[in-house]
Amino acid sequence: xxxxxxxxxxxxxxxxxxxxxxxxxxxxxxxxxxxxxxxxxxxxxxxxxxxxxxxxxxxxxxxxxxxxxxxxxxxxxxxxxxxxxxxxxxxxxxxxxxxxxxxxxxxxxxxxxxxxxxxxxxxxxxxxxxxxxxxxxxxxxxxxxxxxxxxxxxxxxxxxxxxxxxxxxxxxxxxxxxxxxxxxxxxxxxxxxxxxxxxxxxxxxxxxxxxxxxxxxxxxxxxxxxxxxxxxxxxxxxxxxxxxxxxxxxxxxxxxxxxxxxxxxxxxxxxxxxxxxxxxxxxxxxxxxxxxxxxxxxxxxxxxxxxxxxxxxxxxxxxxxxxxxxxxxxxxxxxxxxxxxxxxxxxxxxxxxxxxxxxxxxxxxxxxxxxxxxxxxxxxxxxxxxxxxxxxxxxxxxxxxxxxxxxxxxxxxxxxxxxxxxxxxxxxxxxx
Numbered sequence: 001x002x003x004x005x006x007x008x009x010x011x012x013x014x015x016x017x018x019x020x021x022x023x024x025x026x027x028x029x030x031x032x033x034x035x036x037x038x039x040x041x042x043x044x045x046x047x048x049x050x051x052x053x054x055x056x057x058x059x060x061x062x063x064x065x066x067x068x069x070x071x072x073x074x075x076x077x078x079x080x081x082x083x084x085x086x087x088x089x090x091x092x093x094x095x096x097x098x099x100x101x102x103x104x105x106x107x108x109x110x111x112x113x114x115x116x117x118x119x120x121x122x123x124x125x126x127x128x129x130x131x132x133x134x135x136x137x138x139x140x141x142x143x144x145x146x147x148x149x150x151x152x153x154x155x156x157x158x159x160x161x162x163x164x165x166x167x168x169x170x171x172x173x174x175x176x177x178x179x180x181x182x183x184x185x186x187x188x189x190x191x192x193x194x195x196x197x198x199x200x201x202x203x204x205x206x207x208x209x210x211x212x213x214x215x216x217x218x219x220x221x222x223x224x225x226x227x228x229x230x231x232x233x234x235x236x237x238x239x240x241x242x243x244x245x246x247x248x249x250x251x252x253x254x255x256x257x258x259x260x261x262x263x264x265x266x267x268x269x270x271x272x273x274x275x276x277x278x279x280x281x282x283x284x285x286x287x288x289x290x291x292x293x294x295x296x297x298x299x300x301x302x303x304x305x306x307x308x309x310x311x312x313x314x315x316x317x318x319x320x321x322x323x324x325x326x327x328x329x330x331x332x333x334x335x336x337x338x339x340x341x342x343x344x345x346x347x348x349x350x351x352x353x354x355x356x357x358x359x360x361x362x363x364x365x366x367x368x369x370x371x372x373x374x375x376x377x378x379x380x381x382x383x384x385x386x387x388x389x390x391x392x393x394x395x396x397x398x399x400x401x402x403x404x405x406x407x408x409x410x411x412x413x414x415x416x417x418x419x420x421x422x423x424x425x426x427x428x429x430x431x432x
Contacts, residue, residue: 070115106189137232165182379415
């Protein structure tokens with residue numbers, strides 16, 4: 001099913017209120033905050049829309065485009081934004097289900113000195129309160145971890161550009177259907193120290209010795225999925241960026257000839273590009289840009305990360321849909337009275353609790369602490385985010401071979417280990 005891009009004039013479209021939020025009648029709403037420079041503005045739209053379309057499948061999906069207004073723009077880009085993008089204040093007045101925030105080319109040594117910094121920080125704070133989840137890409141990911149955990153990016157001696165193989169955290173719900181090695185394109189001048197991310201509590205989903213952290217997750221009420229890599233890239237994106245940088249060199253706007261992206265090209269393509277490099281070094285002039293061998297090289301470029309990228313985004317969308325559905329059911333449902341087990345049920349109840357504690361501990365990322373979890377403590381205070389709660393409910397249904405009725409998915413029943421335990425014992429008793 002094609003996804004629908006909602007133009008700004010649809011912002012007063014009919015909606016309904018669920019748990020204090022505007023929710024569209026037909027499908028998830030994803031906001032894409034596209035901050036890429038003018039030359040890449042439309043291409044970035046198409047990359048993310050193509051990935052979302054492939055990931056959504058039959059799931060209805062609406063996308064609203066937006067951009068940070070403090071970014072410097074030319075006349076054509078401003079006209080496109082005025083025509084097709086939501087003003088940011090109006091976007092925030094009707095919160096989408098989830099947010100995707102792109103990076104942009106860095107202009108300042110320190111992120112805090114960028115003209116859009118305050119707006120980006122405000123958007124980060126807003127997303128944590130008003131969305132089910134969000135994605136932060138490249139520079140936006142660097143900004144998020146700097147603001148939230150004071151982790152500073154580090155300047156690389158050379159641009160990291162290419163397609164790299166990564167190990168993965170097998171078994172994580174966001175990586176269902178993804179196998180190692182995970183190939184992913186990277187294109188950046190800065191890096192985040194992977195050990196600092198782990199020490200700050202981030203779950204690193206994919207990594208390599210060459211790229212460090214590729215994708216990583218910050219668990220909270222509204223989880224942040226962050227990428228230093230670019231799952232949205234098309235096969236020709238790195239080649240286009242390389243050609244752009246070659247053009248900057250030829251016109252004198254860049255001192256050094258760019259390094260060829262790693263892991264992208266066949267031996268024949270590398271030879272073709274190397275021959276052009278030698279010619280450019282010998283005859284440095286802007287006119288030579290028109291002879292860059294883009295078409296011949298692009299014709300044979302592979303797309304080894306596409307399947308994994310679609311799987312990651314599909315899993316992300318599925319978790320958002322489940323979280324929103326659970327929230328709607330919780331707001332509309334009425335808690336059923338709990339039933340404490342009698343003496344004859346004590347042994348069975350103990351077995352249920354033991355299995356429940358194991359699943360909760362695994363869901364919190366603390367599998368060795370099952371026996372120490374406080375039974376009456378609020379799970380939210382123990383670190384149970386909305387996404388983790390959805391994953392826990394799915395795990396409970398698999399573990400106990402049951403379907404939790406909609407009317408039982410309430411804040412009261414999901415408040416603590418003890419409340420979930422009472423619900424499970426009752427559901428299992430009803431089934432027998």
